[in-house]
Amino acid sequence: MPAAPAAGATMKKFLLFTRDNDIRLLFLGQEYFRALVAAFDAARNEILLETYIFADDETGQNISAALIRAKARGVAVRVITDGVGTGKLPYFDHWRENGLTHRVYNPHLFGKFGFSRTHRKLVVVDRERAFVGGINIIDDLNGGPGVKLPEPRWDFAVQCRGPIVEEVTAAFEHQWMRLTPGYLGHPFRLLRQGWRGRLGAHVGQAAFVARDNLTNRRAIEKTYLRALGRAREAVWLANPYFIPGRKLRSALTQAAQRGVAVHLLIGRKEFHLLDTAVPWLYAKLLDAGVRIAEYDQRQLHGKVAVVDDVWATVGSSNLDALSLFLNHEANVVILDDPLVTELRTHIRDAFEGARRIDPDRFGKRSAVRRLRQWLAYRAYRVVMKLLTFGRYD
Template sequence: MSTRAARRLARIGAALVSRRRAARLAFTAGNHVRLFSSGTDYFAALIAQVDAAKESVVLETYIFCDDDAGRPVSDALIRAARRGVRVRVMTDGLGTARLALFDEWRAAGIEHRIYNAGWLGFGLLGRFGLSRTHRKLALVDEHVAFCGGINIVDDFASPGGRLARARWDFAVELTGPVVPRVSAALDTQWRRLELGHRPYAASMSRARELRAQATSTGASAPSHSSPNASEHALKAPSVAFIARDNFVNRRAIEKAYLVAIGRARHEILLANPYFVPGRKLRRALVAAARRGVDVRLLIGRKEFLALDRAVPYLYRTFLGAGAKISEYEKTVLHGKVAVVDSNWATVGSSNLDALSLVLNNEANVVLIEHAEIGRLREAILAAFAEARPIDPARYAARPWPERLTSWLAYAAYRAVMKLLTVGGYD
């Protein structure tokens, strides 16, 4: 091999290593976390922080509605911009319709960019292919961050009419060493939306800088997502932020789940509205149930008919391993949350389906040994108690037309998702 070729190979290897290191899950101690279990509380906290902002506000969301929830948030953003705060908003080209609010933002000096606005006026296909930004993030004065599954939309709003009960969803407010990582993700996304700009070299440099900074201050815990804090000497409550994209952190959120599930000893509580995980996650959950872990899956229903038909096809595998499944129908289950062994939890935007795990931009927070884990666990258990349990005997005795419909729906879903993700979904 020539010297030139060897040097080129070394550069490629170094780049790959630096990417892997930057993508690893890094925990930091010394953070304050506040859990919100409704949009009402979350919006009030977000508006209060925006009204107190002195320098900057950044918001990224899949859906921003001009309704009873979105209008007050928009008004707060406009107030901030008019008093000299730099306000940047990112919305998704498919999730958020063209709103009159956009003109009001522009007039007030708010900078607004649309992710994958689409060609020829269509929001489905754009610069980034079929990818969407499904993240729900906010950052105020580089000091307070928000992350979760709550869109900027009324808790009771639904395409089919007003909900009888508020949507079941969660978000967290963060302060402390984890905030710069949220800032880095938002900055990368903002640069990404600048046509022709390539933000990745700067983003990787920022990620390495953050890791070195955390290591030098002793604030960073080991880069694992273990549900057993003592196993990795995580003596203080620790927090990690994960931003999934299609460039650097392709499988970051899935890997966090896999490590936690693989190390579970007692209990796995998992709630998700679109539960169609790939083979690795399915096998991990089955293996946990078979080794005696109490695995409980809370599944959302009555939002997409195709998923209502397809998802039950997977129940056989989990029920056969001893897992418990309940379908939540009291309202729209939109939360994407999990608790493992009462000392590991995640809250975020990522569903456990092909779109979230392989295609879309997502963001989750992982908590270890944090006080808010207990509150989240109680909320999941309460919802599980209100949901309709799937009886293994009745499930096995389903009439053949129902079983055939379920199989066909799942097969169709899998085929479409493999096509959309170019074979990434398994």
């Protein structure tokens, strides 16, 4: 069987990669929020921010204050929040009083956009700098009402400068227009899923990929499938909510069967249903040689992957039905950049500190445990089939 081409080689034909991007990895919320506040305080013309959660806590207050300071200097500030992820906050009135422009995506559980949410975390400053990742505007230790996490969430974002910022800006503008009263069409160009120019081994190759329920329905899933299909040496994948469809599961097992060292790091102890349902998928993955570890040292919230130390992705998309088939999501894909090995080190270190799933012991689990896992998985599958109108497979 001929060797598969490197992950990066195939992706260049699928996504719009640009070069000469300066991309910096941001690990944990504290580093991300410092970078955001610094960017907001340096802004001259415009700030665009889209997030799923904008919490009413110390972090949210600091970010809100930085936005208001920018507006007071004459910077145009536009904010999109999700109707369920954020809800109604005292900030909203304060923003309006200070001249910020704010729109809410799908204010109710079921609305104009069905059940979908905007789960994206995007920031653009002066159309020169962009932030994309999985980190919400919420304290690192805020685990929800009355819950304080013992350790900061394990999560990532990237700060980008260069041509990729244009794509992030276009995604925000398209979303902003969707939320315009009376919006019917697509006045802004759609994100281009093509390729620009010939890219050799050049630092700063990156592409922005977003999914929606219009024209880019499977964009992020296809990005993963192409990379996994071309993996030759190693895959490091970390995700908190791992219940992908059959295609992604098949891509992981096929990579392992080709001799690729596939490492799957899965978050635990956030949602009991998922903790019970996800292990039902382990058997076939383990049989194929996939190495699985469950991480519970802190809340794993990062949605990241590295293939062959060449290809990496950082973003908001979980590998579950909601992210892959319903919600609006956004990831950045990076090629041939030092950031790739930096991210791999983070995932590897977390994997080594996590609890490995032993194939033999897992295969000997009790019949009662197997039944609970099967029932939880089937319940999840039925609900997701309904919510995604049958698209979840």
